[in-house]
Amino acid sequence: VTSAVPGWASRRTATFLSFAALLAIVWGLHGPIRVGAVLAFVLLAPGTTIMRLFLPSIAAGVGPRLLLAVVMSAALCVVLAQAMVLLRFWHPTAAVGVLASATAIVNLAPRLRSRRRR
Amino acid sequence: VALAVRSAPAVSLPVNRERVTWTAISVTVFATILWIWSIPKIDLARVSGTGLITAMPSAFFVACSALALGFALAMRSMRLPRRLLALQLMLIGMFLHVTAIVAQPLARFPTSWTHSGYADYIARTGHTLPGFDARFSWPGFFSAAGMVTQAAGLDNPVPLLRFAPMFFVGMGAVGVFAIAGTVTRGPLVPYIATWVFLTADWIGQDYFAPQALAFLLEMALVVVVLRYFWQHPNMTTSTRWFVLRHPFRWLQQVLADEPRDTVADYEQRSLRLLLVALFGVMVMSHQLTPGMAVATVCALVLARRTTLRRLPIVMFAIFLAWLSYGAIGYWSGHADQLFAGLGQTQATFGQNVSNRLAGDPSRLAVQYRRMGLTVAVGGLATLGFVRRVRAGFGDLSLVILGLAPFGVLAGQSYGGEGLLRCVFFSLPCLAVFTAMFFGGMNSRLSRFAGVSLWVVLSMLAPLFIAARFGNEAWDSQTPSEHAALDFIYATKHPGAIKSLVSEFPGGYLALDTFPVLPSDAPKSLVTAKDVEDSLANAPFDVYVVVTRGQVEFGRLFGGYPQTWAATVVDDLIASGSYRLIFTNVDSVVLFRDRGAT
Numbered sequence: 001v002t003s004a005v006p007g008w009a010s011r012r013t014a015t016f017l018s019f020a021a022l023l024a025i026v027w028g029l030h031g032p033i034r035v036g037a038v039l040a041f042v043l044l045a046p047g048t049t050i051m052r053l054f055l056p057s058i059a060a061g062v063g064p065r066l067l068l069a070v071v072m073s074a075a076l077c078v079v080l081a082q083a084m085v086l087l088r089f090w091h092p093t094a095a096v097g098v099l100a101s102a103t104a105i106v107n108l109a110p111r112l113r114s115r116r117r118r
Numbered sequence: 119v120a121l122a123v124r125s126a127p128a129v130s131l132p133v134n135r136e137r138v139t140w141t142a143i144s145v146t147v148f149a150t151i152l153w154i155w156s157i158p159k160i161d162l163a164r165v166s167g168t169g170l171i172t173a174m175p176s177a178f179f180v181a182c183s184a185l186a187l188g189f190a191l192a193m194r195s196m197r198l199p200r201r202l203l204a205l206q207l208m209l210i211g212m213f214l215h216v217t218a219i220v221a222q223p224l225a226r227f228p229t230s231w232t233h234s235g236y237a238d239y240i241a242r243t244g245h246t247l248p249g250f251d252a253r254f255s256w257p258g259f260f261s262a263a264g265m266v267t268q269a270a271g272l273d274n275p276v277p278l279l280r281f282a283p284m285f286f287v288g289m290g291a292v293g294v295f296a297i298a299g300t301v302t303r304g305p306l307v308p309y310i311a312t313w314v315f316l317t318a319d320w321i322g323q324d325y326f327a328p329q330a331l332a333f334l335l336e337m338a339l340v341v342v343v344l345r346y347f348w349q350h351p352n353m354t355t356s357t358r359w360f361v362l363r364h365p366f367r368w369l370q371q372v373l374a375d376e377p378r379d380t381v382a383d384y385e386q387r388s389l390r391l392l393l394v395a396l397f398g399v400m401v402m403s404h405q406l407t408p409g410m411a412v413a414t415v416c417a418l419v420l421a422r423r424t425t426l427r428r429l430p431i432v433m434f435a436i437f438l439a440w441l442s443y444g445a446i447g448y449w450s451g452h453a454d455q456l457f458a459g460l461g462q463t464q465a466t467f468g469q470n471v472s473n474r475l476a477g478d479p480s481r482l483a484v485q486y487r488r489m490g491l492t493v494a495v496g497g498l499a500t501l502g503f504v505r506r507v508r509a510g511f512g513d514l515s516l517v518i519l520g521l522a523p524f525g526v527l528a529g530q531s532y533g534g535e536g537l538l539r540c541v542f543f544s545l546p547c548l549a550v551f552t553a554m555f556f557g558g559m560n561s562r563l564s565r566f567a568g569v570s571l572w573v574v575l576s577m578l579a580p581l582f583i584a585a586r587f588g589n590e591a592w593d594s595q596t597p598s599e600h601a602a603l604d605f606i607y608a609t610k611h612p613g614a615i616k617s618l619v620s621e622f623p624g625g626y627l628a629l630d631t632f633p634v635l636p637s638d639a640p641k642s643l644v645t646a647k648d649v650e651d652s653l654a655n656a657p658f659d660v661y662v663v664v665t666r667g668q669v670e671f672g673r674l675f676g677g678y679p680q681t682w683a684a685t686v687v688d689d690l691i692a693s694g695s696y697r698l699i700f701t702n703v704d705s706v707v708l709f710r711d712r713g714a715t
Contacts, residue, residue, distance in 0.1 A: 021269075024271075025269060025271075028271075029271065030271045031271075034270055034271045035270045035271070035272065038266065038269050038270040038271075039266065039270065039281070043285070054385075054388040055388050055389065055392075063292055063295040063299050064296040064299070064345060066296075067289065067292050067296045067337065067338050067341060068338055068341070068342070068392075070289055070292075071289075071335055072338075072392070074331060074334070074335075074399075075335065075395060075396055075399040077262040077265065077266065078258040078259065078261065078262040078399045079395075079398075080262075080265065081240075081258075081262040081264065082257065082258050082262075084244065084261070084265070085244060085245065085246060085257065088245075090243070090244020092241065092264065092265035092266075092267075092268035092269050093268050093269045095269075096266070096269035
């Protein structure tokens with residue numbers, strides 16, 4: 001199985017976006033930096049991470065990979081937000097913070113990092 | 119798109135960067151400079167009944183034509199300059215879709231402001247209002263937007279309104295690129311298809327709206343099904359009378375697809391889960407799109423173009439599950455709305471076509487341009503289909519992708535918008551077939567094809583501006599109009615907001631304190647008596663808001679006289695129940711307290 005993960009969808013990019021969003025939230029930043037960091041994270045990082053873990057070799061063309069990564073990220077956001085609405089447990093900032101932490105951990109975890117190489 | 123094509127495999131043709139490529143780069147730079155130069159020259163005061171096109175400087179169209187020339191020249195290169203083509207696609211996307219956003223002081227399109235109010239309500243409260251509007255029964259998009267709004271530290275989702283169209287158009291272009299790359303190995307086709315999509319997408323569903331997200335989900339679903347679960351048709355050797363004995367198999371052979379990739383079994387399992395998840399999100403986000411997705415997958419299964427035989431059953435079960443649980447607030451009590459359109463194709467056609475061909479002559483001109491653009495792209499796509507059949511590929515799966523969405527019209531007119539949505543969902547197919555007409559399997563364009571492509575793309579750009587921004591008289595928003603709403607919000611005196619027509623950006627803040635009463639669409643409130651009848655039983659204070667956009671909508675869409683709204687306002691004030699509390703150049707606010715009734 002050969003990997004076709006391009007640079008923009010790499011582990012480093014996803015980790016960087018996760019930390020950027022997390023720091024912006026934790027530090028309580030306001031303004032374009034936080035908006036940019038959170039938007040970039042929620043629209044790209046979770047999807048690229050899922051694809052890297054479970055679909056490393058599909059979509060050799062980068063068009064499908066970008067589409068799937070963004071769509072998966074957006075879908076995850078919808079599921080998370082809708083679950084909070086249905087469960088009447090509305091803590092959106094905390095939820096995105098937890099999602100960013102989870103994404104960062106998954107991307108940093110050594111076993112998962114080496115999975116693709118194996 | 120740039121990301122999408124960056125690491126695509128290069129065509130192995132000998133060559134250095136030849137003169138034609140440098141010419142294409144120069145023309146692209148010239149077009150970009152001309153476009154930037156033309157933006158300040160857009161005169162929004164000249165927006166008329168025919169829309170934004172009257173406000174656009176001619177330099178803008180020259181820039182579009184120059185970029186099309188650069189695009190055609192790049193396609194003539196011996197070695198395809200993929201990065202240049204990606205840049206040109208980004209540029210044409212910006213020329214056609216971002217210019218109007220940049221030139222206007224506020225985010226355009228009233229409905230996007232209304233949606234902002236829904237997302238804002240969920241962001242603040244964590245609840246939906248299923249009894250308030252049908253869209254709250256499919257709240258996935260609004261919930262996600264509310265979550266992002268809070269996490270991004272925004273007071274409300276309004277700043278996202280300008281960003282949304284750029285994101286959705288960009289990702290839509292990536293989706294078309296992906297679909298084109300899936301159904302053919304012709305190296306030019308994805309680029310041309312993406313350009314055609316960007317210039318033919320006049321339907322304008324890429325604003326801050328659930329259907330924009332649902333469209334992306336549907337495209338991703340289609341890409342996965344067509345690319346990784348494609349089934350090779352059973353190609354039997356032809357025998358005598360084969361056509362008569364096995365017409366369906368013969369048709370399958372005539373409409374054969376190009377062979378596609380396969381993936382490992384464990385990845386197919388992940389992809390199956392992904393498809394179910396994507397459809398689940400689609401179902402909780404939008405009413406109509408799941409129907410189109412089910413129709414498309416069903417048709418692919420029936421045509422034996424996918425191995426996912428049980429997927430339609432799973433999709434239908436998910437659809438019914440959400441309808442029975444999440445959307446019960448919508449259909450309980452008026453299930454007739456859900457099924458009234460079944461089989462009423464003539465009425466559906468009337469609502470979708472005949473009713474739209476009415477109003478002011480300038481409005482009719484816009485509608486005819488829209489039909490002209492759709493027919494032009496449809497005609498080119500038909501030529502592309504014929505060319506493909508002659509080359510031995512009928513691309514049945516692509517044909518299904520283009521036709522299946524129209525199946526939902528048999529069950530729903532969707533308030534007269536169903537046909538528009540179907541055309542929107544079939545656009546990727548039309549764009550790819552159009553690209554196949556020009557590009558085929560070639561790795562570079564011939565001189566004749568290059569000139570033809572340039573001429574066609576140059577003509578599509580102004581047609582697109584005329585069609586897409588034809589409603590700009592009421593789609594654009596002015597600060598003066600929003601000053602009226604800001605005034606109401608600043609009073610902090612709770613009350614319902616009422617407009618005369620449906621095209622009104624009300625309710626973008628504080629939906630719980632200042633709810634917007636449902637519009638009386640398709641009927642407008644054209645007299646003071648209409649307004650009073652409409653509010654007769656309202657047991658609360660009411661703000662009646664009349665804005666420039668509403669006046670223009672009534673004049674152009676309803677064919678009312680120029681002074682129709684002024685007359686309504688004067689008559690309401692004369693009735694004694696309403697008093698004028700705010701006015702400026704673009705808006706009027708009347709107030710009626712509950713004791714007045």
